[in-house]
Amino acid sequence: MHLTRRQFLSLLNAAAAAGVLPVSQGLKAGKHAGVYEVPKKGNVRLLHITDCHAQLLPVYFREPNVNIGVGEAYGKAPHLVGTRLLDRFGLSAENDMAVHAFTFLDFIDAARKYGKVGGFAHLSTLVKKLRHEFGEERTLLLDGGDTWQGSGTAYWTRGKDMVGACNLLGVDVMTGHWEFTYHDAEVMENIQNFHGEFVAQNVKLTEDGFFEDQPAYDENTGHIFKPYTIKELGGVRIAVIGQAFPYTPIANPQRFIPYWSFGIRDDEMQQVIDTVHEKEKPAAVVLISHNGMDVDLKMASRVTGLTAIFGGHTHDGVPRAIEVKNASGVTLVTNAGSNGKFLGVMDLDVKNNKVSGYSYRLLPVFSNLLDADPEMLAYIEKVRQPYLGELQEKLGVADSLLYRRGNFNGSFDQVICDALTEQLDTQISLSPGFRWGVSVLPGDDITMEHVLTQTCMTYPETYAMDMSGETIKLILEDVCDNLFNPDPYYQQGGDMVRLGGMNYVCDPMASTGNRISEMTLDTGEKIEANKTYKVAGWATVGSKSPGPPVWDVVAQYIREHKSIRVSRLNTPKLKNLGDNPGVSDYTT
Amino acid sequence: MAETIKIRAKSTDDTVTVKVLVTHPMETGTRKDSKTKKLVPAHFIQEVKAEAHGKVVFHADTGAGVAKNPYFAFKFKGASKGDTIKISWVDNMGNADSREAVVK
Amino acid sequence: MSITRRAVIKNAVVAGLVTMAGLPKLLLAAWPESAFKAKSMDDAMNALLGTTESAAGDIVIKAPEIAENGAVVPISVTSKIANTESISIIVPNNPSPLVASFDLTDSEPFVSVRIKMAKTSDVVALVKSGGQLYKGTKEVKVTIGGCGG
Numbered sequence: 001m002h003l004t005r006r007q008f009l010s011l012l013n014a015a016a017a018a019g020v021l022p023v024s025q026g027l028k029a030g031k032h033a034g035v036y037e038v039p040k041k042g043n044v045r046l047l048h049i050t051d052c053h054a055q056l057l058p059v060y061f062r063e064p065n066v067n068i069g070v071g072e073a074y075g076k077a078p079h080l081v082g083t084r085l086l087d088r089f090g091l092s093a094e095n096d097m098a099v100h101a102f103t104f105l106d107f108i109d110a111a112r113k114y115g116k117v118g119g120f121a122h123l124s125t126l127v128k129k130l131r132h133e134f135g136e137e138r139t140l141l142l143d144g145g146d147t148w149q150g151s152g153t154a155y156w157t158r159g160k161d162m163v164g165a166c167n168l169l170g171v172d173v174m175t176g177h178w179e180f181t182y183h184d185a186e187v188m189e190n191i192q193n194f195h196g197e198f199v200a201q202n203v204k205l206t207e208d209g210f211f212e213d214q215p216a217y218d219e220n221t222g223h224i225f226k227p228y229t230i231k232e233l234g235g236v237r238i239a240v241i242g243q244a245f246p247y248t249p250i251a252n253p254q255r256f257i258p259y260w261s262f263g264i265r266d267d268e269m270q271q272v273i274d275t276v277h278e279k280e281k282p283a284a285v286v287l288i289s290h291n292g293m294d295v296d297l298k299m300a301s302r303v304t305g306l307t308a309i310f311g312g313h314t315h316d317g318v319p320r321a322i323e324v325k326n327a328s329g330v331t332l333v334t335n336a337g338s339n340g341k342f343l344g345v346m347d348l349d350v351k352n353n354k355v356s357g358y359s360y361r362l363l364p365v366f367s368n369l370l371d372a373d374p375e376m377l378a379y380i381e382k383v384r385q386p387y388l389g390e391l392q393e394k395l396g397v398a399d400s401l402l403y404r405r406g407n408f409n410g411s412f413d414q415v416i417c418d419a420l421t422e423q424l425d426t427q428i429s430l431s432p433g434f435r436w437g438v439s440v441l442p443g444d445d446i447t448m449e450h451v452l453t454q455t456c457m458t459y460p461e462t463y464a465m466d467m468s469g470e471t472i473k474l475i476l477e478d479v480c481d482n483l484f485n486p487d488p489y490y491q492q493g494g495d496m497v498r499l500g501g502m503n504y505v506c507d508p509m510a511s512t513g514n515r516i517s518e519m520t521l522d523t524g525e526k527i528e529a530n531k532t533y534k535v536a537g538w539a540t541v542g543s544k545s546p547g548p549p550v551w552d553v554v555a556q557y558i559r560e561h562k563s564i565r566v567s568r569l570n571t572p573k574l575k576n577l578g579d580n581p582g583v584s585d586y587t588t
Numbered sequence: 589m590a591e592t593i594k595i596r597a598k599s600t601d602d603t604v605t606v607k608v609l610v611t612h613p614m615e616t617g618t619r620k621d622s623k624t625k626k627l628v629p630a631h632f633i634q635e636v637k638a639e640a641h642g643k644v645v646f647h648a649d650t651g652a653g654v655a656k657n658p659y660f661a662f663k664f665k666g667a668s669k670g671d672t673i674k675i676s677w678v679d680n681m682g683n684a685d686s687r688e689a690v691v692k
Numbered sequence: 693m694s695i696t697r698r699a700v701i702k703n704a705v706v707a708g709l710v711t712m713a714g715l716p717k718l719l720l721a722a723w724p725e726s727a728f729k730a731k732s733m734d735d736a737m738n739a740l741l742g743t744t745e746s747a748a749g750d751i752v753i754k755a756p757e758i759a760e761n762g763a764v765v766p767i768s769v770t771s772k773i774a775n776t777e778s779i780s781i782i783v784p785n786n787p788s789p790l791v792a793s794f795d796l797t798d799s800e801p802f803v804s805v806r807i808k809m810a811k812t813s814d815v816v817a818l819v820k821s822g823g824q825l826y827k828g829t830k831e832v833k834v835t836i837g838g839c840g841g
Binding site: 603607614616618634635643644645646647648649650651652653654655656658659660661662663664665666 | 723724728763764766768783786787788789791792793794795796798800802803804805806807
């Protein structure tokens with residue numbers, strides 16, 4: 001069922017009334033009249049996008065039904081799903097629009113009703129409108145990174161298609177993560193072509209890089225990039241510090257960026273903030289961060305002098321800013337979701353060079369409701385044109401919903417895992433717990449482009465190898481600790497490694513090394529520590545694997561099966577969870 | 589023999605910061621060669637020292653727990669721009685090397 | 693260590709790397725073999741410093757929360773304790789916990805070094821000052837890597 005424009009707008013008004021979407025000034029002619037009206041509060045407007053993963057076109061994106069918080073994160077944003085998230089932020093379950101934007105509830109029907117989200121042409125219209133209404137010169141567009149990777153065209157152009165799109169969109173300042181999965185020289189070239197500024201206080205030259213005179217922004221401090229920048233917005237000085245993903249060389253290949261060292265470095269963060277306050281006398285110091293929300297929340301409690309942290313990485317669409325107390329005041333922490341689905345809007349009220357108030361909204365970008373910006377649309381068509389044949393190949397049809405996001409296997413992961421075991425003839429398959437990758441509705445064609453949104457990256461090679469049961473357990477425990485270590489600084493912000501052909505029991509609350517038990521093959525046979533098993537996988541970080549790119553393996557599997565129905569997931573049985581508000585509708 | 593020691597010594601205010609990078613395998617003696625499957629004999633630097641104006645300003649006893657191609661940094665007072673600093677090392681097999689650098 | 697100090701020197705001379713005259717006096721000082729061969733932190737401390745007792749001290753250890761590569765973990769230690777004489781670095785979960793001991797009598801109370809870590813462990817810095825021993829620790833996690841994002 002598709003809604004008529006009139007029905008759509010009236011639902012949006014209901015959402016607006018509930019405070020999720022901006023208050024409507026009534027329905028007028030024109031696509032977005034009245035709907036995306038954000039009242040002007042204050043005198044500086046900071047717009048924020050993050051983790052779009054190169055999705056230039058509108059997409060479907062299902063929010064997770066499993067996002068478990070442990071330790072201090074238990075039951076707190078962003079570790080809330082479904083109705084528990086709605087309750088926490090005072091959103092009515094009757095408010096279909098907000099429910100669809102922020103939760104997985106009733107996803108298929110709601111997606112059919114409201115249509116796709118995001119897309120740079122639609123986002124561009126919204127950005128232009130919000131800047132124009134507020135006064136261009138008093139607005140800033142921030143990008144939290146994971147922008148230059150995630151699509152076929154980004155891969156084939158080594159991120160250049162996205163640099164061009166971001167220039168058109170008018171991104172002023174950005175930081176990065178998957179941007180660093182191209183070679184260091186390519187990263188530098190992309191940054192040169194980027195019209196905005198690229199900032200990161202936590203990327204430094206390694207000791208070897210120092211002795212080999214590798215390029216750095218500041219030879220004395222070893223900063224590879226500018227740590228911060230100052231923007232004058234209608235006479236108000238705003239400092240923007242960058243924090244790149246702290247664990248890039250661990251979660252992604254170090255070999256592409258051998259001379260760059262990352263890390264959280266919150267002591268150095270404090271030094272940068274203090275220096276900026278002292279030297280630049282800004283009205284506000286804000287951080288664009290790729291820490292992930294749990295790390296941002298902890299950092300906000302330890303570091304003083306930040307007005308706000310605009311966060312990404314963990315792909316959490318959090319409707320409001322979280323106020324975190326620290327030794328010198330309060331820092332706001334936001335997270336703006338992923339895949340182009342949201343635009344964060346923070347208005348700051350600055351008086352006498354001090355922030356005296358704020359208002360924050362996370363606007364869902366409903367593509368049907370926004371005209372495509374013609375210039376951006378033309379650009380997107382141009383960059384896609386050479387690759388259209390490959391992108392639009394129909395591989396098969398989805399007979400059930402395909403999605404990824406969640407702590408454990410999504411149904412699209414299951415397709416990838418099943419493809420690996422079948423095509424590479426193994427008992428078990430492993431697939432990384434990435435949080436990018438779009439959804440495909442039942443009945444829709446699965447195109448090569450869909451497969452690429454789930455798999456496209458610079459180290460896609462597959463492998464099939466023997467592993468002992470002991471090694472498999474070690475890998476599972478290791479990744480599980482990256483997800484469920486009670487101290488966020490020891491987490492990496494991805495989801496659990498996806499599995500095919502085997503099952504296990506997972507106790508997220510247990511201590512490091514003791515969360516995984518009862519590993520069995522799909523046949524029910526126990527996985528023994530000292531026996532070896534054939535295991536397929538992809539995206540090896542340490543060195544290049546010998547097999548074909550995973551997208552070829554998955555595409556071939558879909559071509560052969562034609563109709564793809566996922567009826568079971570190799571998700572673990574969960575133990576000791578109790579009534580964790582980060583889990584809903586969970587099946588194994 | 590190729591130079592095994594790289595030195596960068598920089599004077600700021602009254603303190604000299606010295607960074608040293610040494611080329612050395614730092615074998616623990618417990619690693620097996622991937623091809624021969626035989627244990628690679630222990631081979632690691634045991635002592636590193638720095639001298640300025642003929643005086644020892646930094647001295648380290650090291651084990652095989654120091655990473656391959658050891659890196660050290662330290663700071664001292666009592667030297668300035670243009671002075672010479674000398675770094676030397678000795679390993680468990682009796683190899684040794686030394687090098688001088690000018691403080692910048 | 694199976695070779696004597698004399699043999700070491702001889703080898704060095706044969707290898708042409710140093711001359712006897714060039715061999716500095718301090719390099720002949722005893723390398724604390726039993727401390728480096730110790731398999732536990734306590735044994736290493738007893739052998740190196742003669743005690744396992746230490747007090748909490750104002751010691752700042754800079755190290756990554758998660759190592760980018762367990763074989764090369766950059767750390768630095770700054771002691772804020774007056775009259776710091778030496779800083780010793782121990783990784784309790786390494787097979788041979790003692791990594792290095794730095795005599796800093798004539799330098800600032802700071803040292804930076806890259807260490808090996810076999811698995812997740814505390815990094816311990818022991819500072820000697822005025823006959824007292826002080827201790828600082830920081831946990832560093834060593835992971836297999838991958839699968840994030």
